[in-house]
Amino acid sequence: MTELRDILRHGGAVLVGQLAVTAYGVVDTVIAGRHSNEALAALSVGSAVFISVFVALMGVLQALLPVWAELHGAGRPAEVGRSLRQALYLCGITIVIGMAALLHPDPLLRLTGVPEAMQEEVRGYLRVLAWSVPAALLFRMYATLNQSLGKPLLVTWLQIGSLAVKVPLSIWFAFGGLGLPAGGAVGCAWASLVVNYLMLFTAFWLLRSEPFYRPYGLWRPMERPHGPTLARYARLGVPGGLAILVEVTSFTLMALFIARLGTVASAAHQVAANVAAVLYMVPLSLGIATSARVGYWLGAGDPHRARRVLVTGFKLTLGAAVVLASLLLLSRHGLANLYAANTQVAALAGGLLAWVAVYHVADATQALSVFVLRCYRVAIAPLVVYCVLLWGVGLGGGYLLAYEGLAGRPALQAPQAFWITGGAALALTAIIFVLLVRHRSAPERNGATAAN
Numbered sequence: 404m405t406e407l408r409d410i411l412r413h414g415g416a417v418l419v420g421q422l423a424v425t426a427y428g429v430v431d432t433v434i435a436g437r438h439s440n441e442a443l444a445a446l447s448v449g450s451a452v453f454i455s456v457f458v459a460l461m462g463v464l465q466a467l468l469p470v471w472a473e474l475h476g477a478g479r480p481a482e483v484g485r486s487l488r489q490a491l492y493l494c495g496i497t498i499v500i501g502m503a504a505l506l507h508p509d510p511l512l513r514l515t516g517v518p519e520a521m522q523e524e525v526r527g528y529l530r531v532l533a534w535s536v537p538a539a540l541l542f543r544m545y546a547t548l549n550q551s552l553g554k555p556l557l558v559t560w561l562q563i564g565s566l567a568v569k570v571p572l573s574i575w576f577a578f579g580g581l582g583l584p585a586g587g588a589v590g591c592a593w594a595s596l597v598v599n600y601l602m603l604f605t606a607f608w609l610l611r612s613e614p615f616y617r618p619y620g621l622w623r624p625m626e627r628p629h630g631p632t633l634a635r636y637a638r639l640g641v642p643g644g645l646a647i648l649v650e651v652t653s654f655t656l657m658a659l660f661i662a663r664l665g666t667v668a669s670a671a672h673q674v675a676a677n678v679a680a681v682l683y684m685v686p687l688s689l690g691i692a693t694s695a696r697v698g699y700w701l702g703a704g705d706p707h708r709a710r711r712v713l714v715t716g717f718k719l720t721l722g723a724a725v726v727l728a729s730l731l732l733l734s735r736h737g738l739a740n741l742y743a744a745n746t747q748v749a750a751l752a753g754g755l756l757a758w759v760a761v762y763h764v765a766d767a768t769q770a771l772s773v774f775v776l777r778c779y780r781v782a783i784a785p786l787v788v789y790c791v792l793l794w795g796v797g798l799g800g801g802y803l804l805a806y807e808g809l810a811g812r813p814a815l816q817a818p819q820a821f822w823i824t825g826g827a828a829l830a831l832t833a834i835i836f837v838l839l840v841r842h843r844s845a846p847e848r849n850g851a852t853a854a855n
Contacts, residue, residue, distance in 0.1 A: 406696060406712050410719065413555060414692035420546075420559035421684040423566040427598075430570050431591040432677045434577045436670065436742060442524070442577070442587040443748075444666045447673035449528035449588060451658035452511060455651055456504045457536065460497040461543045462647030463640040464490065468691065469698035469778040470639070471551035476702025484620040487548060489632045491625070493640065494544055498537045505533035511659070524588055531592035538599040545606040550691050551698070554615065561605055565598045572597060642782035646773070646789050653793035653828070654679070657821040660802055664818065671751035672818045674742040679759045679766075682727055686767035689720045690774035697778045710844050713775050717768075717837075724767035728760040735760070751818070758822035765829035772836030779843040788835050797821075797828030 428450065435442040467490055474483045508529050512522050546558045575583065576590030586593060610616055654676070661672045693716030700709040731738075735756035739749045773785050801821035803809040809824075 406708075407715050407719075409553075409696060410689065410692045410712070410716055413550075413553060413695060414689045414719070416555040416559045417550060417691050418684055418688035420555065420562035421688055422681070423559075423562040425681050425684050426566050427569050427573075427595060428677055428680060430566075430573050431577075431588075431595075432673055433742060434573050434591060435588050436674075436745075436748075438577055438585070438587055441666065443673055444662070444669040445524040445528065446588040446591065447658045447669045447676070448512075448662055449525045449532075449592070450673075451655035451676075452508055452525070452529060453505065453532050455648065455655045456501055457539060458651045459644050459648030460501045460536075460540060461644075463497055463644035464494060464540065464544050465547055465647075466640040466643035466777055466782070467636060468547050468551045469694055469701075470636070471548060472695045472698030472778075473702030475552050476699035477704075480618040481620055483548075483552075484623060485626065486632070487544070487619075487621060488623070488625050489629055490544065490636060492628050492633060493636055494540055497644075498540055501536040501540065502533045505529045505536065527589040528592045531589060531596055535592075535596040535599040538596075538603040542599065542603045542606055545603075545610070551695055553695055553699070555691075557609055557613070561602050565602050568601060569594055569598045639777070639780065639782055642786045643777060646782070646786040649786065649789035649793055650773075653789070653797045653825065656798055657801065657818070657825070660798075660805070661818045661821065664805075664816065667745070667747050667751060668818050670745070670748045671739075671755060674739060674748070674752035675755035675759050675818075675822070677742070678731070678738065678756060679762060682731070682759070682763045683766060683770065685723050685727060686720050686770040689716055689723070690771045692716070693720075693771065694774040694778050697775060701778060706844075709778070713840065713844060716771060716775070720767050720771045721764075724764045728763050731756060731760040731763070755818060755822060758819060758826060762822060762826040762829060765826060765833045768833035769829055769836050772833065772840050775840050776836065776843065781839060781843055784839060785836065788832055792828045792832045792835075793825075795828075796831070797825040800824035800828070 431446060431450070432443065435446040467486070471483050471486060474480075474486065506529070508526060509522075512525065546555075549555050549558050572594035573591045575581070576586045576593045577588075579585035579590075610621055658669065658672055658676060662669050693713060696712045697709045697716075700706070700712060736749075736753040739752035739756060742749070742752065776782075776785060798821070800809060801824040804812065804815055804824055805817065805820035806814050808814045814820075
């Protein structure tokens with residue numbers, strides 16, 4: 404019962420914060436939809452590119468959560484500080500990669516066939532967000548540290564406060580006023596940049612002033628890069644980041660391929676994708692909370708307790724996924740009308756949301772599995788499974804079903820094709836990951852995992 408309470412407390416705090424951050428996208432989607440169909444379509448494509456890049460790089464850093472959780476469980480606070488300082492070198496590399504990718508998106512836009520009329524606003528959106536990458540990734544390190552130590556509330560309060568700033572800024576920058584011209588989707592990007600730096604500066608202040616952080620010695624002088632440590636982190640973080648890249652791009656690249664179906668299809672898909680992203684915050688939060696507790700008990704030398712924790716996490720996640728999917732099925736048309744003023748967009752989005760409900764149950768199961776597998780240092784297998792199933796069956800199958808026909812069926816020429824094949828791919832992925840978790844977490848296989 405104690406572990407159930409801990410997971411709910413930790414996961415609840417993370418969920419509130421993640422929903423606040425996800426609300427950035429909801430706010431921008433609603434604002435862009437009210438501004439114009441063109442702004443909403445540009446936001447759909449631009450946010451797909453940004454999320455693909457940012458979440459992959461974030462995954463490299465997020466993969467360090469079980470490392471710090473194990474050190475915490477083993478009672479080695481000074482080593483948490485040293486580990487964090489070494490991880491800053493890894494963070495610096497991710498920042499350079501992220502900025503370069505967002506400042507030069509043309510090859511990706513051409514490859515996926517994004518219409519020329521849409522490309523200029525997409526480029527402007529990405530140029531602005533490129534300069535927010537340093538703040539966003541450094542803040543992600545701060546959030547990961549807090550989550551690994553079982554103290555997510557400070558991050559949550561920062562994320563809630565940032566939403567209160569983001570909403571009026573997005574409205575102002577998108578629609579203009581007080582001497583500022585209307586910026587559309589690019590205006591939403593400027594609002595995100597301002598908010599990311601405000602959050603980072605506040606996090607720095609908390610790290611300096613809060614007594615909670617003192618035992619970890621976070622502000623000691625930076626050590627020189629330690630090759631073996633960085634290699635260990637890279638072996639865990641790089642496959643983890645690449646796996647998230649494949650997972651996320653199998654989702655976000657839908658927007659780029661759907662763009663060739665026209666503005667209405669892109670706008671409707673953006674609504675569906677945004678709802679799916681909001682729903683994903685629940686298994687994401689429970690995955691973070693569960694993996695923090697599993698890592699803690701592995702570090703404390705109790706693999707049996709770690710396994711009990713992950714079983715509790717699976718029960719919570721699956722139960723929540725079924726409830727949320729059912730609610731979405733019942734409310735999908737009203738939700739679509741809330742997002743989009745255009746009746747064509749709302750009608751198409753309502754149909755897509757039925758597929759999102761099915762997609763979410765499989766997505767929740769595989770998401771929790773990936774977090775738990777990282778605790779057992781399983782990084783390569785998820786990457787291979789994602790490449791074969793999510794890119795091959797999900798994205799590749801969706802392209803064939805949408806534009807060329809598949810298994811004797813004519814081309815649908817509709818965004819539903821990608822949601823159908825994506826859901827099937829995720830279901831297969833979830834089954835494989837659950838079997839992997841069951842195998843790797845068996846107490847007889849695991850003495851205490853050595854804290855790194």
